[in-house]
Every structure is written in structure tokens, then in C-alpha cells.
Amino acid sequence: MMAGGACAQDAPAAGIELQLSPTLSPLPRGEAAKQLPIILQARELRGRPDLETVAEGEAEFRRGGMVIRADRLSYDHPDDLAVARGHVRISRDGNIYSGPELQLHVQRFEGFFLQPTYFFSRTGAGGSAQRVDFIDDQRAVATGATYTSCPADGSGDPAWLLSTSRVKMDFEANEGIAEGAVLRFMGVPILGAPVLSFPLTDARKSGWLPPNINLDSKSGFQFSEPYYWNIAPNRDATLTPGISTKRGVSPGTEFRYLEPHYLGSANLDLLPNDQLTGRSRYALNWAHEAALIRDTSLAVHVLHVSDDSYWKDFPRDLPSLTPRQIDSPGEAP
Numbered sequence: 485m486m487a488g489g490a491c492a493q494d495a496p497a498a499g500i501e502l503q504l505s506p507t508l509s510p511l512p513r514g515e516a517a518k519q520l521p522i523i524l525q526a527r528e529l530r531g532r533p534d535l536e537t538v539a540e541g542e543a544e545f546r547r548g549g550m551v552i553r554a555d556r557l558s559y560d561h562p563d564d565l566a567v568a569r570g571h572v573r574i575s576r577d578g579n580i581y582s583g584p585e586l587q588l589h590v591q592r593f594e595g596f597f598l599q600p601t602y603f604f605s606r607t608g609a610g611g612s613a614q615r616v617d618f619i620d621d622q623r624a625v626a627t628g629a630t631y632t633s634c635p636a637d638g639s640g641d642p643a644w645l646l647s648t649s650r651v652k653m654d655f656e657a658n659e660g661i662a663e664g665a666v667l668r669f670m671g672v673p674i675l676g677a678p679v680l681s682f683p684l685t686d687a688r689k690s691g692w693l694p695p696n697i698n699l700d701s702k703s704g705f706q707f708s709e710p711y712y713w714n715i716a717p718n719r720d721a722t723l724t725p726g727i728s729t730k731r732g733v734s735p736g737t738e739f740r741y742l743e744p745h746y747l748g749s750a751n752l753d754l755l756p757n758d759q760l761t762g763r764s765r766y767a768l769n770w771a772h773e774a775a776l777i778r779d780t781s782l783a784v785h786v787l788h789v790s791d792d793s794y795w796k797d798f799p800r801d802l803p804s805l806t807p808r809q810i811d812s813p814g815e816a817p
Contacts, residue, residue: 526539538558550574574586583600629647629651655685663679689714730759733757768788772784
């Protein structure tokens with residue numbers, strides 16, 4: 485069954501002629517989208533022309549790139565309102581929502597979904613919510629929601645899981661803002677924040693990353709919280725403030741750069757005042773590669789530490805297969 489911008493009896497007798505095009509044109513939006521036909525099919529269809537159509541049994545509603553499937557679906561033509569119940573699934577722009585009940589003003593993409601699970605195919609991230617309210621085709625608000633980009637483990641739970649009382653999703657700005665957020669690792673709460681921001685796609689975005697936690701006999705309990713800084717398309721940095729119960733505060737920095745003929749990265753791990761040794765300690769790691777003329781290239785790798793014992797106390801900071809041979813001032817521990 486077809487409704488909206490085209491009807492079966494209006495089709496030309498000779499059929500539709502395909503035309504070659506070197507590119508795929510995006511689906512129209514806004515007022516232009518009103519010209520797209522509505523396709524509704526099911527095991528049983530009934531209704532009143534131009535007023536209401538009811539579809540039951542494997543119902544499917546299509547308009548442009550949006551598809552709604554449900555056990556039962558009704559469409560109010562004057563109000564442009566679709567109401568779907570029972571095994572509802574809606575997909576649009578790679579985002580998929582599934583749940584028991586949906587009410588949606590199709591053209592405005594405004595409405596709500598009760599108890600949905602959702603999945604964003606571009607990043608492989610998703611979660612569940614008590615309710616999702618669609619503000620328009622680019623913005624939504626989820627209440628009582630979870631969000632994760634990790635696959636479920638053997639127990640059925642992902643390793644990293646963000647739980648929120650409310651999360652605002654803005655796909656145009658590529659930003660999710662979680663309110664009353666709690667970050668869990670293996671089911672254990674490790675970070676709570678009144679407000680937390682995160683990207684919704686795989687595009688780079690400045691913001692806080694999941695924390696690093698470690699425990700060993702030399703440094704004690706160690707906690708660090710990386711902050712990713714998207715400086716430019718070819719520049720970024722990660723700032724990692726940390727603390728050790730036995731050694732003190734330890735800021736760390738990683739800077740990366742990429743140019744047409746060269747690239748590289750620089751890492752600095754700094755311990756301004758090691759409480760166990762009573763002095764400042766650091767590790768500097770710089771790697772640089774450049775393309776020269778006539779198929780020749782240059783590679784430089786510099787690894788420098790503050791003292792001979794650094795490799796024993798901080799093995800995670802030194803990506804070296806021969807840590808005893810790294811460059812150092814030769815200072816005794």
C-alpha cells in the first residue's frame with residue numbers, strides 16, 4: 485500500500501525510467517521530504533482513505549531511509565502520527581531502536597519510545613532506557629539509560645558500562661551529555677559525575693576517557709584519568725593526571741602530529757616529587773618518521789629517563805625490549 489506523495493494509479497503506463505548518475509544523492513530532508521512516498525505493508529490492512537490506516541501482522545512502514553516494523557501499526561494521515569506496538573523496531577541513519585511501543589510524528593521525527601534498546605551502527609555503541617523522547621531527527625533524550633561501546637562478556641554484561649538518570653543525544657553536534665552518570669568496570673562503580681560528555685560517533689572529540697587503575701607493591705594504588713584534546717585534524721594530545729598512594733602526583737602527556745611527509749609522537753611521564761626517593765623523576769619518549777627524496781626515509785627514536793632505576797619502578801612507561809640499555813643520566817637511585 486502506498487500513501488503520501490505518490491499513488492499506484494498515478495504511475496505512468498510505461499513505468500519508471502532509470503537514469504545514470506555518477507554519485508548517490510542523499511535523501512531529502514525538511515519540506516522536500518514530504519514528497520517522499522509512504523509504503524505500508526502487513527498481513528492485514530484496513531482503514532479509511534486519507535484518514536487512518538491500520539496494519540497488523542508483520543507490519544512495516546517505510547518513508548525515505550526510515551523503517552518501522554511492529555506487530556501492529558496505525559498511521560493517522562492528517563496528524564502524520566504512527567503508533568506501533570509489539571516487537572517494535574525503528575531504523576534511521578544507521579541508528580536502531582527496539583522496544584514494545586512507539587509513537588512518532590513521522591515528518592518531524594518527534595515522539596517517544598517506551599523501554600527501548602538502541603544501537604548506533606557507526607560506532608557499535610548502544611544501551612537501553614526506560615524511555616527515549618525524540619525531539620527531532622538529530623536530537624533525543626533518554627531517561628534511565630545505559631550506554632556502552634563494549635560487547636557483552638560471558639556473563640551478558642559489557643566490561644565498561646555508563647549508567648545515567650538522563651542523557652541528551654545530539655547527533656548533529658556529535659555529543660552525548662549524561663546527567664547523574666556512573667561509570668562501571670566489570671560491574672564495579674569506579675567513577676561518578678553530575679554531568680559527563682562523550683562522542684556519539686567515531687569522530688574525534690575532546691573529552692575525558694575511561695580511567696586507568698593499577699595496584700602493585702612498589703607504587704601502591706595508582707589512579708589516572710586521561711583527557712583527550714582534539715587540537716586539529718592532524719594534531720592531538722592526551723593529558724593524563726594521576727596519583728599514586730606511595731609516590732604522589734604524576735602528570736603525563738602524549739602529543740601526536742601528522743603531516744604529508746612526516747609524523748611522530750612525544751610522550752612525557754613526570755613525577756615531580758617521588759615520595760619514596762625524594763626527587764623528581766621522568767621518562768621522555770619521542771618517535772619521528774619522515775619521507776625524504778628518492779624513496780629514502782628517516783626514523784628517529786629517543787628514549788630518555790631520569791635515573792637508572794626508572795625501568796624497574798615504572799616498567800609500563802617504557803615500551804622497550806631492552807630497558808637496561810635506555811639512555812639515562814646514570815644517576816644512582
